[in-house]
Each structure stands twice: as structure tokens, then as C-alpha cells.
Amino acid sequence: MRWLLCMAGLGWALCPAGAAPPSPVDEWPLKAAIAYNLLLFTQWPDEDRWPAGAPLVWCVDPGSPWWPALQGLQERPVRHARVAVRAVSRSADTAACQVVQLDAGLRPASRQGAQLLIADGRDATGPWAVRLAVHGDRVVFDIDLTGLRAGGLQISSKALRLAREVRE
Incomplete structure (x- = not known):
């Protein structure tokens, strides 16, 4: 797990100097x-009203x-x-999701409130707020501030500094 945090770029303090990665x-x-680590740096507009232990619904096909x-x-x-990871096969069923994992089969029909739209670099067409991709032997992420703001979301400046690209 420590290596995953190191690779994510969100836990450099956990990485010993000169640490070599384990097998691929x-x-x-x-x-x-x-x-998931990016969720920890994201703020939803109504989050302060969520009851303790409320589900943060992450929809994926x-x-x-x-x-x-x-x-x-x-x-x-x-x-x-x-x-709370939920199986959703139709775009029309994403209304209750705070996070939507976009792919070729699942796209929100329209902006449905405060949703973090996460895309994979392979399928990153249309609106997205966070895009993950493989670049060489690393996984990198990009952030689209317009996509975040459209959902009423805010992301920490720490995450913005670690992103490969930040789009306005």
C-alpha cells in the first residue's frame, strides 16, 4: 500500500529514499x-450536511x-x-452518484448536480473533471477545473500541484 501511495504522488513522505518498486x-x-486518493482532496458543495457514515456513491459500469x-x-x-461502489449500466441511472467512473458504456446524460466525473485516458472524450492515464511506466492524472466547477466541486491545491496537467 505504501508503494501505491508513492506512485499516486499523494504520499511522498511515506516513500523511503531510493525505494525501488515491487514487481509490476x-x-x-x-x-x-x-x-480514491483524489477523493480525499475533493470537496462537494453539500458535504457538510451529509450525515456521518453517509455513502459517497461511486458509480461504475x-x-x-x-x-x-x-x-x-x-x-x-x-x-x-x-x-459505496454501485453498479450502474445506464447513463440515466447516474443521478444519485457523487462520483461517476466514465467509460465507453457509462456517460452522464447531462450534468446532474455535484458529481466528480473520472475518465480513463483511453476513453477521455466529452466532459470530465479528472482523467487518469498511463504515461510511460507511470500512472498520471490531469484535472479539468471547468469540469470540477460545473459540478460545484473544489479540489485542494495540493492535488493541483501533483497533476500532470491542469486545464482551465
């Missing part, structure tokens, strides 16, 4: 770990390569909330 890590669990990796994040804490 599967792309999807690493992307899921980075996406069960046919997506993200599905198995995101299942491992079930019940993980995000401040006062807990991640």
Missing part, C-alpha cells in the same frame, strides 16, 4: 488507488475494467462518508 503493479488497482479494482474500495472512508 496491475494498472487498474493503481488507477483506482489514485482516484460493471463491465468496465475499473469494476474489479473499485470493488476493493468499498466502505473506505472519505472524511465523514464511506465509499
Whole structure:
């Protein structure tokens, strides 16, 4: 787990100097770990009104390569909330989602409130707020501030500094 945080760029203090990576890590669990860490740096506009332990609903198409990796994040804490990964096959069913994992099969039909739209670099067409991609032997992320603001979301300046690209 420490190496995943190191690779995510969100836990450099945990990385010993000169640490070598273990054997190659599967792309999807690493992307899921980075996406989860970005949730910790994201603020939803109504978050202060969520009851303690409320679900932070992360919707993903069960046919997506993200599905198995995101299942491992079930019940993980995000401040006062807990991640609840939900299988959603139709774009019309994303209204109750705070996070939508975009892929070829799942796109929100229209902006439906405060949603963090996460795309994979392979399928990053249309609106998105965070895009993850493989660049060389690393997983990197980009942030689209317009996409965040459209959902009423804010992201920490710490995450912005670690992004490969920040779009206005």
C-alpha cells in the first residue's frame, strides 16, 4: 500500500529514499488507488450536511475494467462518508452518484448536480473533471477545473500541484 501511495504522488513522505518498486503493479488497482486518493482532496458543495457514515456513491459500469479494482474500495472512508461502489449500466441511472467512473458504456446524460466525473485516458472524450492515464511506466492524472466547477466541486491545491496537467 505504501508503494501505491508513492506512485499516486499523494504520499511522498511515506516513500523511503531510493525505494525501488515491487514487481509490476496491475494498472487498474493503481488507477483506482489514485482516484480514491483524489477523493480525499475533493470537496462537494453539500458535504457538510451529509450525515456521518453517509455513502459517497461511486458509480461504475460493471463491465468496465475499473469494476474489479473499485470493488476493493468499498466502505473506505472519505472524511465523514464511506465509499459505496454501485453498479450502474445506464447513463440515466447516474443521478444519485457523487462520483461517476466514465467509460465507453457509462456517460452522464447531462450534468446532474455535484458529481466528480473520472475518465480513463483511453476513453477521455466529452466532459470530465479528472482523467487518469498511463504515461510511460507511470500512472498520471490531469484535472479539468471547468469540469470540477460545473459540478460545484473544489479540489485542494495540493492535488493541483501533483497533476500532470491542469486545464482551465
